[in-house]
Amino acid sequence: MRSSSTPKTRPAPDLQALDARFEQAGLQRNLRGNAADITQRMRFARAAQLELVPVAPVPRVAANGVEWLPVAGWEKHGWLWHAFSTRRGGLSRAYCAGDAPGELNLGFTAADDPETVARNRRLLTEAITGDSATPLVALKQIHSNKIVLADAADASREQPWKADGQMTDEPGLLLGIQTADCIPVLVADRKRRAVAAFHAGWRGTVKRIVESGVGRMRLQFGSRPEDLIAAIGPGIGPCCYAVGEDALSEFESQFAYARELFREVYDADPVRTKYPMLFMTQRAPGHSPIGPSLHLNLVEANRRQLLAAGLKPRAIHLVGGCTSCQRELFFSHRASQGHAGRLMSVIGIRPDAP
Numbered sequence: 001m002r003s004s005s006t007p008k009t010r011p012a013p014d015l016q017a018l019d020a021r022f023e024q025a026g027l028q029r030n031l032r033g034n035a036a037d038i039t040q041r042m043r044f045a046r047a048a049q050l051e052l053v054p055v056a057p058v059p060r061v062a063a064n065g066v067e068w069l070p071v072a073g074w075e076k077h078g079w080l081w082h083a084f085s086t087r088r089g090g091l092s093r094a095y096c097a098g099d100a101p102g103e104l105n106l107g108f109t110a111a112d113d114p115e116t117v118a119r120n121r122r123l124l125t126e127a128i129t130g131d132s133a134t135p136l137v138a139l140k141q142i143h144s145n146k147i148v149l150a151d152a153a154d155a156s157r158e159q160p161w162k163a164d165g166q167m168t169d170e171p172g173l174l175l176g177i178q179t180a181d182c183i184p185v186l187v188a189d190r191k192r193r194a195v196a197a198f199h200a201g202w203r204g205t206v207k208r209i210v211e212s213g214v215g216r217m218r219l220q221f222g223s224r225p226e227d228l229i230a231a232i233g234p235g236i237g238p239c240c241y242a243v244g245e246d247a248l249s250e251f252e253s254q255f256a257y258a259r260e261l262f263r264e265v266y267d268a269d270p271v272r273t274k275y276p277m278l279f280m281t282q283r284a285p286g287h288s289p290i291g292p293s294l295h296l297n298l299v300e301a302n303r304r305q306l307l308a309a310g311l312k313p314r315a316i317h318l319v320g321g322c323t324s325c326q327r328e329l330f331f332s333h334r335a336s337q338g339h340a341g342r343l344m345s346v347i348g349i350r351p352d353a354p
């Protein structure tokens with residue numbers, strides 16, 4: 001199912017002759033090292049950072065002050081509950097300035113008070129279902145491709161399941177995924193009335209959490225891809241998500257379309273661009289502030305997995321937003337150097353659905 005290595009191209013005829021000559025002489029031409037790395041980097045399309053910033057979505061404000069993002073067009077599915085949270089609303093004081101209003105941290109982070117987080121979660125369920133007592137099932141997320149079948153009893157488990165995806169066809173509960181840069185993905189089966197929620201950071205994306213999730217829905221509920229709708233929520237955008245060679249090589253080993261997910265992004269600072277010599281000695285080689293950095297588009301990576309799983313392009317909605325550069329709306333782990341609250345993406349089936 002997976003290819004384990006990057007496809008190699010045959011050398012051009014003149015290089016074949018050169019290789020033969022080297023071989024005759026008992027030598028081998030060096031195909032690795034710096035030169036090869038440079039040609040590899042040239043293969044990506046280039047972009048300025050600002051071109052890659054997704055449009056910030058406009059939140060809906062609930063009566064209790066919680067601001068959340070709906071999916072355009074999903075209001076016609078009256079049986080469905082769904083929301084992507086923002087940081088606005090709520091009672092947390094852990095991540096805001098002293099005079100700011102409270103915030104909606106939905107993760108039990110070290111810096112926040114657990115009772116405040118629990119109250120925030122009840123505010124979110126109240127905003128979405130009208131009842132703060134609606135069971136909300138959260139996970140202990142571990143960057144895996146593990147998916148569990150959830151029911152209302154899981155909401156009161158002392159230790160949540162260790163997994164990165166959950167699904168249910170039981171009405172009356174919400175499935176929740178926590179993020180602060182990673183990509184949340186919600187999926188619903190319109191015909192069989194089943195729902196699922198997935199957590200996709202780069203490691204989970206490489207492990208195909210969303211593709212396997214759709215497969216699990218098929219096994220569990222008999223879901224057909226043509227009946228599925230999906231929404232990809234806000235995460236760190238291609239504008240801000242600089243990654244290392246390790247992420248690149250993992251994606252290249254797993255996905256034939258990997259190179260389409262990366263862009264070379266240049267520093268937009270005009271002084272640095274005009275006087276590069278001034279900045280040459282400030283950082284280690286390979287981390288030049290004027291050189292390109294490699295940015296990954298995780299939203300597109302997960303859209304491609306939904307397409308690979310058989311969903312129609314028009315059945316996939318992108319909510320938009322970048323958690324890292326739209327910090328007035330979102331929590332970002334990377335932009336806050338790890339000191340961040342958690343957003344939550346929820347989906348469920350209304351118990352009173354017609």
Ligand SMILES: [Zn+2]
Nearest residue numbers: 239240322325
């Ligand atoms: Zn950004």
